[in-house]
Amino acid sequence: MPDFPAGFRWGVSTSAYQIEGATTVDGRGPSIWDTFAHEAGRIVDGSTGDQACDHYHRHAEDTALLAGLGVSAYRFSIAWPRVQPTGTGPANAAGLDFYDRLVDGLLAAGIDPVATLFHWDLPQPLEDAGGWLQRDTAARFAEYADLTATRLGDRVKLWITLNEPFIHMTLGYGIGTHAPGRMLLFDAFPAAHHQLLGHGLAVAALRARTASPVAIANNYSPVRQVGDTDADRAAAQAYDALHNRLFTDPLLGRGYPDAPGLDPAVIRDGDLDVLAAPIDVLGVNYYNPTGVRAPEEGSPLPFEMVPLDGYPRTAFDWPVAPDGLRELLRQLHHRYGDALPPVQVTESGCAYDDAPDAQGRVDDPERIAYLDGHVRAMREAMAEGVPVTGYFVWSLLDNWEWAEGFTKRFGLVHVDYPTQRRTPKSSYAWFRDLVRR
Numbered sequence: 001m002p003d004f005p006a007g008f009r010w011g012v013s014t015s016a017y018q019i020e021g022a023t024t025v026d027g028r029g030p031s032i033w034d035t036f037a038h039e040a041g042r043i044v045d046g047s048t049g050d051q052a053c054d055h056y057h058r059h060a061e062d063t064a065l066l067a068g069l070g071v072s073a074y075r076f077s078i079a080w081p082r083v084q085p086t087g088t089g090p091a092n093a094a095g096l097d098f099y100d101r102l103v104d105g106l107l108a109a110g111i112d113p114v115a116t117l118f119h120w121d122l123p124q125p126l127e128d129a130g131g132w133l134q135r136d137t138a139a140r141f142a143e144y145a146d147l148t149a150t151r152l153g154d155r156v157k158l159w160i161t162l163n164e165p166f167i168h169m170t171l172g173y174g175i176g177t178h179a180p181g182r183m184l185l186f187d188a189f190p191a192a193h194h195q196l197l198g199h200g201l202a203v204a205a206l207r208a209r210t211a212s213p214v215a216i217a218n219n220y221s222p223v224r225q226v227g228d229t230d231a232d233r234a235a236a237q238a239y240d241a242l243h244n245r246l247f248t249d250p251l252l253g254r255g256y257p258d259a260p261g262l263d264p265a266v267i268r269d270g271d272l273d274v275l276a277a278p279i280d281v282l283g284v285n286y287y288n289p290t291g292v293r294a295p296e297e298g299s300p301l302p303f304e305m306v307p308l309d310g311y312p313r314t315a316f317d318w319p320v321a322p323d324g325l326r327e328l329l330r331q332l333h334h335r336y337g338d339a340l341p342p343v344q345v346t347e348s349g350c351a352y353d354d355a356p357d358a359q360g361r362v363d364d365p366e367r368i369a370y371l372d373g374h375v376r377a378m379r380e381a382m383a384e385g386v387p388v389t390g391y392f393v394w395s396l397l398d399n400w401e402w403a404e405g406f407t408k409r410f411g412l413v414h415v416d417y418p419t420q421r422r423t424p425k426s427s428y429a430w431f432r433d434l435v436r437r
């Protein structure tokens with residue numbers, strides 16, 4: 001493995017609903033994921049996040065696992081419905097107390113707390129009022145950011161406003177496989193603009209409380225054009241605009257790209273200036289590239305997504321393509337030039353069907369190979385001049401993987417859900433050694 005610059009940030013990521021459990025404790029209100037997971041047929045194994053990894057009660061044990069890993073940072077998310085149980089009004093002190101304890105525990109272990117404000121768990125009453133389709137939700141988000149920064153702003157080392165607004169818009173509001181389960185296809189654009197407006201307003205709110213540096217974590221997927229016709233090229237461009245540019249161009253002062261579904265009527269005067277509030281770091285979440293070709297005649301979509309041949313695959317059936325990480329980092333650098341802030345890879349990881357052997361050990365060589373390939377690909381992009389300053393593995397723990405329930409394991413640490421027993425996998429030791437070196 002090549003050397004990394006001193007001060008490079010090595011971390012792991014999680015999110016609140018996927019690990020915390022304790023969904024009715026200390027005044028927490030319901031989120032859209034509580035509602036969705038409890039609806040029949042939504043989650044493949046019929047499970048919910050009611051208990052998840054019980055991290056709410058086991059955070060000290062999990063902080064010890066982080067300390068053992070030697071990471072310099074831990075990216076977690078704050079559950080909005082713990083801070084504001086109905087999405088509006090004063091802070092629920094007991095909810096913030098939990099994050100206070102977590103943050104202090106991390107700092108005592110020498111680990112930088114990196115807090116994401118929104119990882120998809122919108123308070124249910126806000127969804128009842130229209131969710132991210134409503135402009136008002138953006139203002140509510142800024143208010144929540146302010147309350148959280150008031151309490152934690154002196155100790156959090158990096159603030160991330162939103163996690164993957166593209167995925168939340170597409171799966172949550174476009175095709176309905178995630179909460180809140182809406183199926184609006186391209187009419188979901190208001191959920192893009194209002195999330196980004198919320199991001200811009202939250203950046204201002206955080207800075208007003210001197211809570212910084214500030215970032216957003218976007219999902220990126222380099223497009224692999226399948227076929228070579230003009231129609232294939234147009235399809236690849238349309239998909240790229242939607243997935244890779246819609247949530248980045250306006251933040252870096254370019255305005256919106258020409259993306260499918262974009263509805264200018266939703267954008268008010270002055271909004272683009274709010275969206276373009278400077279950020280200090282761009283968070284990049286990368287899992288795999290996307291194959292795209294021209295759609296069949298009569299398709300409602302301007303592109304067709306096609307499986308990519310010739311790659312090994314994870315348990316999610318996602319192609320393992322480390323070169324895609326290098327490609328997307330170069331693309332960001334090329335596309336935005338000096339406007340690109342330092343980048344941190346805020347999620348990178350893979351699901352495999354890991355299970356303890358007869359001795360209770362969990363050996364996961366595929367994950368080691370996956371991470372090794374991605375770290376090297378990132379390092380190559382850095383050598384080519386892309387300003388990358390951190391890398392976070394998704395995830396610390398096996399956890400509740402949204403619509404896949406407990407069936408997909410992404411952790412460096414195996415979790416036996418009935419007993420909540422944590423067992424570090426061989427990838428945990430591998431990552432610890434990498435960080436140490």
Ligand code: BGC
Binds near residue numbers: 164394
């Ligand atoms: C999300 C995580 C999720 C991971 C694996 C990312 O899109 O931010 O919450 O667990 O992908 O699917």
